[in-house]
Amino acid sequence: MTNRYRIYTEPLIGRVTASRNGRMLASSDLAVVMYETRLAPTIYFPQKDIVAPMSDLTNLQTFCPFKGTASYRDLELPDEHLANAVWSYQAALPESRAIQGHYAFRPDVVTDMDLGENTLCDNNSDHISGPVVDWLLREAAYIKTPEEFTAALSLKLREHGVHLSRLSVMLWSLHPLIAGKNYIWEKGVKEVSVYAPSYEIHDHPNYLNSPLRHVSSGLGGIRHRLCTDVPGNSFPIIEDLRAKGATDYVAMPMLFSDGRRNVLTLTSDHPDGFNTANLGLVFECSAVISRFYEVFMQKENAQSLLETYVGKRTGARVLGGEIRRGDGDEIDAAIMFCDLHDSTRLAETLDRAAYIALLNQFFETTSTIIHDHGGEVLKFIGDAVLAVFPAGDDAKMACSQALKAARAIVEHSADREDPDPAHQYECSIGIAFGRVTYGNVGSRERLDFTVIGQAANLAARLNDYAKRKGHGIVVTRDVAGAREDMEELGPLKLHNMSEMVQGYVARVPEVA
Template identity: 35%
Template sequence: MTQDNSESVITQSDGDVVDWLTNHTRDERFLDNIFAQMCVRLQRAGIPVKRATLHLLIHHPQWLGARILWADGKREADIARVDYDVRERSEYIGSPANEIHDGAAEIRENLERDPSLGRRHAVYDEMRAQGLTDYVAWPLYHTLGKRHIVTFATDRRGGFDDAHIAGLQKLLPVLALVSEIRMKNRLARTLLETYVGSHAGELILAGATRRGSGTTVRAAIMICDLRDFTKISDNWPRDDVIDLLNGYFDAVSDPIVRHGGEILKFMGDGLLAIFPLSEPQACANLLHAVTDARKAMTALNEKNGEAGRTPLNFGIGVHVGDVMYGNIGSRARLDFTVIGPAVNMASRLEALTKQLGRPVLLSRAFADHVAGAFELDRVGEHSVRGFSEPIELFAYDG
């Protein structure tokens, strides 16, 4: 077969890959699956791809980005998260990603030649060790100037030829569109999970966006508040206050999520969370979360003490009851939250923790759900602001 015929076959086949990306991926939700399928189709089209990566900058509170890696013989791609501090590490400095982010329009590296004559970076040594012969990386342009990266490598003797490179380049605009759609969908989901919680986020994505829409949920309600925060914020540097708050919220929030709770909002130095009673062990899970949070706070205070910081303390009020769970707010600005007398009761109990000197106060209604399973200390009946009858309270020191 002549070179011209080879190029003709490749051009026709890579057109099939472009058509597949354009017209037959609309029902595929996950970008890593699309990317893996695309690489397999490229091989069938005569483009000898043996390794490919997609490097994406994402909006996430913990991660700068993600890398999708496909290798020959794999039906699925591997996904690795990338830390925010990666750009200070040797794995990034001098890498193809570094060059692309600095403005390079293409990185091409002949991996067959003497390594001393080419670019010097560990990633090239790794690919040579895998028997790869040629490598190419391009920016993947999304709207508003956002640049991501796609790379391809082969083990073909002599590397990619001109027809292979042309076929890969033909994919880039369509891959950019397909990947941007999935990224924006993932971004929307991530932002909702970050700011309103996973359950509320799912409801909003499903269309629960009308003001006043919602449902009645029976749940255990937990309100937590940091003690003496006003004094801390008045006397400490701003960055120290933010760092302290983040540490405190990590200590309290992680156990809540781990034990099945839903954090609905952070309120300055406090938080509101619910454990829906549709889960039979919801109330027990809440107390397990409290136990773990107290342990985490003890560890945090030990760490803060080494830095000369004052120990932190919190108060928690817990009640159980029916709450209205849904959209509340103005015409243009909504909050997906819970309201109702049960929420008010939890808030009042949290305030009483200061007066009674017990960090965790539970209502009798909640205590009845965990009777016998946890050691609770009855602290008597107490008047609660906004409620006509005294409330029997229990303290939990677990």
């Protein structure tokens, strides 16, 4: 049978002996050989016929969807220690029941295998082809989203004859808020379901007692024939699937190139479940399938990391190709510089953890308010926040939104309740409007996406002035406009500014 993955065992005739450098390791009249697509034939010996001293089980386990989970032992020879030199399947799957309780040696351990009158077959001529492989080679690369890829993969597997009713992929991510993405395709459901669990998933009972945790933790894959297994002798999710008519379930690791262990699960509702050819196809293609998902996740990780470190709008520009020094645009924008008061005192009076927690709370609140008013945080500078409110065609709106955000920030800091007076804080804000360069500056090796221009410098100087004079918000004439809730300060002489600047204090309603 060609063009299909296959696995089968045959008993060997007479005595077969495995040796290492003249030392006998095993000798048996009941040895069997396993043939598996793409793998060299493997000789398995009954446990009673292993004569070399073996250690207790080691921590290493590997998973095969046809054979089950393999456990490993060391060989303790008089003159050498061979780590994980021998493996066995103590609970082999039905397709491989003939090797249950038998042991095989790592290929490099055996220097001489005396097969007696046996001749092994050449088992490396088989290959996999058909709709799935053809699709992976020709069409899959043009799919743009992991949702579309998951749906197309599932349908291609069914087209190839895999009796698939559900496919799930759990991909771990690099994101400050979410642990990963879980994509689930189900037969008869139009859309692929997508879940983005937070890091609390690692402590959730449903995850702790799940195949996802088992496989992700390196404990091997899982195969349950639900039409024969005893209910209650598996994970809750598997019993839920059994109740819905599932007959077979497989969970296998899907490795990324950086070593992250993701999880691919397959469920069947066919009366006979999956056959060897079904799982062999997936097993053969799993490395390629994994690379497609890795590309999707790398793109998502790049976007999430850029949004985390430089902001959503700026991150999109960098991903859009603005990556060289000098790339950027001149834009009109309201620039906000917000600074925490008495940070030196806070750092001295609070322990490190409490001070970091207070800073994080300040940044979280400030960032949320800025984003809610159409602005973007460009960076945190020590205990200060630099934000931009692009004007587009509406300069008045940009100034108005920046002012509203500033008032909300100051009101929140004043209204904030904390039982410990040492945790109270205030902030000052400077806002200026003008044309700035919004783009990359820095060295050839290290760039910073920021705003450069008179308005950015002026916002920082207004903030310094506000802090010294005890004002909450100080703005320029352009930002103040004709609003009545402004207190004119007159011309201000600001540090390193050659000309006087007309300043205004934005009044903030008293907190009750």
